[in-house]
Amino acid sequence: MIFAEAGCAVAITAPVVFGVRGVPTISSELWLTFLVLGGVTAAFGVLACSRWSWLGGEKRDFETAVPLANAKAVLPAPKEALRRSFYGGFVALLVVPCLVVGLIWEPLVVFWPFVFVPDRAVKGVYAASWERRHGVLLWRGHVEEQPLGKGQFLYSSERLPTPG
Secondary structure (H helix, E strand, C coil), rough: HHHHHHHHHHHHHHHHHHHHHCCCCCCHHHHHHHHHHHHHHHHHHHHCCCCCCCCCCHHHHCCCEECCCCCCCCCCCCHHEEHHCCCCCHHHHHHHHHHHHHHHCCCCCCCHHHHHHHHHHHHHHHHHHHHHHHHCEEEEECCCCECCCCEEEEEECCCCCCCC
């Protein structure tokens, strides 16, 4: 949902900043810098999904997911599923600094939320493929019968054996 979160942040920030400061011109060097930055964040997303990640990463989190004791009794609420993870707090976290910096320093900062898209998109694709390969539904949550701590990954079904 990062596309929606970044889009909402830009849709809120851009009219205000461009209304006050005017619409800036964008040079080709700036576009190239923005594309390189997007490539770097995508590379960090791939690194986080690999076994070489020294920062933790998605792969390690998914592999340490804990099965629910009774998967039929407790299923994730719709907002807790990884694929449906629009978070308004993240939008606010993107809007406030972009709005302040855009009004004070550089109006083009309103496009900063799009820098997070490649990294989070790579992680989202990896999560969906991991779920499909392992036949489980990953989600974050808290289960009263199985207290694991806040933010613990859980899955709702037994793992299916993966071919070869």
